[in-house]
Amino acid sequence: MTVARLRRRLLVRGVVQGVGFRPFVYTTAAELALSGSVSNDNSGVVIEIEGAPADLDAFTERLRLRPPPLAVIESVDQAEIAVRGGTGFHIAGTTSDGSGRTLASPDVAICADCERELRDPQDRRYRHPFINCTNCGPRFTIIASLPYDRERTSMADFAMCDRCAREYADPADRRFHAQPIACPDCGPALAYSGPGSGAPLAAARELLRAGGILAVKGIGGYHLACDAANEAAVAELRRRKRRGDKPFAVMVPDLATARAIVEVDDAASALLTSPARPIVLLARRSPPGAGFVAPGDAAAEGRCLVPAASVAPGNPDLGVMLAYTPLHLLLFGLPGDPPGPQVLVMTSGNLGGEPICYEDDDARTRLTGLADGWLSHNRRILVPCDDSVVRALDGRELPVRRSRG
Numbered sequence: 001m002t003v004a005r006l007r008r009r010l011l012v013r014g015v016v017q018g019v020g021f022r023p024f025v026y027t028t029a030a031e032l033a034l035s036g037s038v039s040n041d042n043s044g045v046v047i048e049i050e051g052a053p054a055d056l057d058a059f060t061e062r063l064r065l066r067p068p069p070l071a072v073i074e075s076v077d078q079a080e081i082a083v084r085g086g087t088g089f090h091i092a093g094t095t096s097d098g099s100g101r102t103l104a105s106p107d108v109a110i111c112a113d114c115e116r117e118l119r120d121p122q123d124r125r126y127r128h129p130f131i132n133c134t135n136c137g138p139r140f141t142i143i144a145s146l147p148y149d150r151e152r153t154s155m156a157d158f159a160m161c162d163r164c165a166r167e168y169a170d171p172a173d174r175r176f177h178a179q180p181i182a183c184p185d186c187g188p189a190l191a192y193s194g195p196g197s198g199a200p201l202a203a204a205r206e207l208l209r210a211g212g213i214l215a216v217k218g219i220g221g222y223h224l225a226c227d228a229a230n231e232a233a234v235a236e237l238r239r240r241k242r243r244g245d246k247p248f249a250v251m252v253p254d255l256a257t258a259r260a261i262v263e264v265d266d267a268a269s270a271l272l273t274s275p276a277r278p279i280v281l282l283a284r285r286s287p288p289g290a291g292f293v294a295p296g297d298a299a300a301e302g303r304c305l306v307p308a309a310s311v312a313p314g315n316p317d318l319g320v321m322l323a324y325t326p327l328h329l330l331l332f333g334l335p336g337d338p339p340g341p342q343v344l345v346m347t348s349g350n351l352g353g354e355p356i357c358y359e360d361d362d363a364r365t366r367l368t369g370l371a372d373g374w375l376s377h378n379r380r381i382l383v384p385c386d387d388s389v390v391r392a393l394d395g396r397e398l399p400v401r402r403s404r405g
């Protein structure tokens with residue numbers, strides 16, 4: 001007796017685009033020797049699988065129990081359809097029929113694997129400010145329309161090089177179907193304008209070290225940054241932004257630096273390192289101004305970690321976030337770079353009360369007079385997004401301002 005073959009169509013809804021869902025379906029189907037296809041449509045992800053009934057059930061179970069880490073499945077609708085035969089499983093092009101809505105994933109902080117490559121002089125993406133993979137990188141802010149495919153994102157401006165194209169097409173590669181895939185040969189490029197000279201990042205870091213105010217094009221818009229330990233720089237930024245007494249948030253390169261300036265318990269640490277990397281309001285370490293400097297760097301210029309009084313005047317709390325893009329990490333510097341500020345005021349690029357700047361020309365106009373220098377790049381931001389602010393309360397997350405993530 002032969003085992004009957006069945007074919008099923010699954011419609012998966014939720015946060016299923018831009019989270020490595022199709023590569024996950026591909027590899028799972030391949031492991032179970034199922035044939036069929038997977039595609040994005042306007043409603044979510046459409047999967048057709050064909051094979052022995054027990055294997056089809058196993059597929060659905062894995063989908064429900066072990067989806068990709070960033071996916072949030074809201075529903076799975078299944079229907080039996082006519083068997084087609086055939087072998088092999090493929091990732092089909094996107095179809096635009098289907099109504100309803102799908103949720104694109106939020107932008108996701110650089111993952112540990114990409115950060116390792118960013119720091120590895122042997123890696124071909126060493127110091128590449130736009131490194132990303134299936135599990136991390138820009139999503140929401142680069143999408144012109146759904147379904148989520150490269151040609152509908154601002155990465156459509158950049159033709160993949162051969163090596164990136166091979167990684168993109170290789171189911172065994174961790175950049176399989178990573179839509180924003182890029183490398184130094186084919187990806188976006190940085191540009192700097194302002195005082196100083198040299199490579200864009202080096203010039204920008206020098207401006208910060210010297211107490212200047214830098215406009216930085218991030219993932220969801222422009223930030224204004226300055227050395228948080230430099231009272232004159234912070235006070236000047238406050239004056240130019242017409243900020244009044246409202247506290248500034250700071251960005252630090254890692255958890256260890258955060259621990260040096262604020263009280264970080266387990267709940268706070270989980271929030272700080274979560275993929276959304278929100279600004280977390282935390283109690284300052286007391287006594288304040290104890291003069292903590294980076295270990296082994298006590299005399300190094302620009303290494304003071306104590307936030308200046310003007311960062312959050314009279315406030316016992318400090319809003320802290322960890323660097324969440326490769327560009328931020330490079331701004332703090334990698335081994336071999338000259339020392340630079342390790343705590344940066346990072347505030348949205350706008351005048352008090354105005355929306356965040358995210359288009360280059362608009363930023364140029366509106367931020368003139370606010371910034372001394374500009375660190376920009378040619379990947380367009382299509383959807384502006386400000387940083388989220390949260391507070392940890394009794395181990396729970398309490399949103400103060402929801403945005404990124």
Ligand SMILES: [Zn+2]
Nearest residue numbers: 111114133136
């Ligand atoms: Zn990654």
Ligand SMILES: [Zn+2]
Nearest residue numbers: 161164183186
């Ligand atoms: Zn490339």
